[in-house]
Amino acid sequence: MKIVLRVAGVNERAEQRLRMACKLLEANGYRIAIDPWDGTKCDVLVVDGQDTYGLHALGIARRRSVSTIALTSGPVPSDVQGGQFLDQNEPVLSWVQTLQYTLSERAIEPKEPGPNRDASASAIGLCRLAQDPDLKSMDLLASFGDRRMIVSVSKGRVIAKSEADLLQLRSQLAETGWNFSPLSGAQTDLHGISASLDSFYTEGALAAAEKLPLYSSEKLRLLDWPDLGAAIKFVGALTIAKILLQRQADMHSISEETKIDLWDVSACLWAFAASGLLHSHAAGAGHAISTPATQPAKTSRKDAGLFARLAERFGLVLQRN
Amino acid sequence: MHIGGVKLVFAGPVGAGKSTAIRAIADTEPVSTEMPLVDGAIGDKTTTTVALDFATVILDEGAPLFVYGLPGQQHFEFIYSIVIEGALGVVVLLNGRDLDVSNQCERWLHTIRGINKSIPIVIGVTQTDSNPDFTLKPIREVLRRYQSPAPAFTVDARSRDEIAQLVRALLLAM
Numbered sequence: 190m191k192i193v194l195r196v197a198g199v200n201e202r203a204e205q206r207l208r209m210a211c212k213l214l215e216a217n218g219y220r221i222a223i224d225p226w227d228g229t230k231c232d233v234l235v236v237d238g239q240d241t242y243g244l245h246a247l248g249i250a251r252r253r254s255v256s257t258i259a260l261t262s263g264p265v266p267s268d269v270q271g272g273q274f275l276d277q278n279e280p281v282l283s284w285v286q287t288l289q290y291t292l293s294e295r296a297i298e299p300k301e302p303g304p305n306r307d308a309s310a311s312a313i314g315l316c317r318l319a320q321d322p323d324l325k326s327m328d329l330l331a332s333f334g335d336r337r338m339i340v341s342v343s344k345g346r347v348i349a350k351s352e353a354d355l356l357q358l359r360s361q362l363a364e365t366g367w368n369f370s371p372l373s374g375a376q377t378d379l380h381g382i383s384a385s386l387d388s389f390y391t392e393g394a395l396a397a398a399e400k401l402p403l404y405s406s407e408k409l410r411l412l413d414w415p416d417l418g419a420a421i422k423f424v425g426a427l428t429i430a431k432i433l434l435q436r437q438a439d440m441h442s443i444s445e446e447t448k449i450d451l452w453d454v455s456a457c458l459w460a461f462a463a464s465g466l467l468h469s470h471a472a473g474a475g476h477a478i479s480t481p482a483t484q485p486a487k488t489s490r491k492d493a494g495l496f497a498r499l500a501e502r503f504g505l506v507l508q509r510n
Numbered sequence: 511m512h513i514g515g516v517k518l519v520f521a522g523p524v525g526a527g528k529s530t531a532i533r534a535i536a537d538t539e540p541v542s543t544e545m546p547l548v549d550g551a552i553g554d555k556t557t558t559t560v561a562l563d564f565a566t567v568i569l570d571e572g573a574p575l576f577v578y579g580l581p582g583q584q585h586f587e588f589i590y591s592i593v594i595e596g597a598l599g600v601v602v603l604l605n606g607r608d609l610d611v612s613n614q615c616e617r618w619l620h621t622i623r624g625i626n627k628s629i630p631i632v633i634g635v636t637q638t639d640s641n642p643d644f645t646l647k648p649i650r651e652v653l654r655r656y657q658s659p660a661p662a663f664t665v666d667a668r669s670r671d672e673i674a675q676l677v678r679a680l681l682l683a684m
Contacts, residue, residue: 418663
């Protein structure tokens, strides 16, 4: 489960330490998203216990029984008695321990880490499609329950009888119980809705990111852009694809660079692998599309401002510095 | 003819959905130079653009992004370099029902690269849901031959979100 952590009144240095602590917890199976407090529901609120705005947010969070951590640098003010508090000058390990204790109080346990991954991956539909070379090399009839679809690897399309079937099957990509069989001539009469296979896998994987095991940590590469035209719910998939087209990278470095949640990066990798587009660094070397011969002009401040405005207008999540 | 300001260009053959796509993302009513097809309707298409499509997208603080749609007919090629000059990038829309869609892709890549070797390009293929035999593979092969890292996506030209996705991919290519 994804833990929603908000911050209020916290200075940049403290926020950096908080992010480091969350990254360390990620390695132990926690999945934490940090955002500024906006008054909406969250699991944990971290405030500066000596900031007026932080104390205001703290009061509201307490009334809503949200777990709180108040950062202090000196004697604990009376307003922050109760809840957790933490001297922000403490080493990052103390931050990790305080966060872990706070989460355990809310009965939030980390997701089961990797050792079960191999066993579960062999049963989950999307993972089977990603890992089984036979399934990736032929057109298939895929069924789950009483719904069926054609997975046309040769054309990069998925075909189902109706939009409802397609959406239902997409929502079950992270489940076990799929049946895959080679497509026979008699079965090609399944007409109806045709959609991009890459987008189908990407949207399905991201919607069920928590159910999928973490992808392997090897360095990977894309040789072609996945067809993400209809994968509009998570624009981070574009950023992940771009990185993998430019160079080899593993999911941890991608998550670190883009600040995209590790499980979301992993979900994208499962989708790209199922599409047959993802290559390990050994297989991908030497065939990638080269970067253009002419180097782009150095970006001026004006260009950077224009890019930011265009990105905001078209909903492109910018990489955080 | 002087065309200035920050601009984005949509290019591609007749019937690919350029006018539709521009209308999908525009914040102002597009100025469209449509005339009836002289040889009669082609499916649902009854008109064609005989000059430029033009619309604006409003960025924050009211600054406009000018969006131009190039006419797909070859006899208008003389204006391509004028419109493309100084553009942020080009969205090339292709019709997924065309049997020679990969040749169209190559033609447009060649034309645009002949004008500007480094302008960012993204490929959008429309109407693929009504062509059961469509595949992106020949288009990807063209892009590899051109050593072009351009994204190629299948999109619905009527969808604001999917056309915006093309623009997002273009921004990442900048």
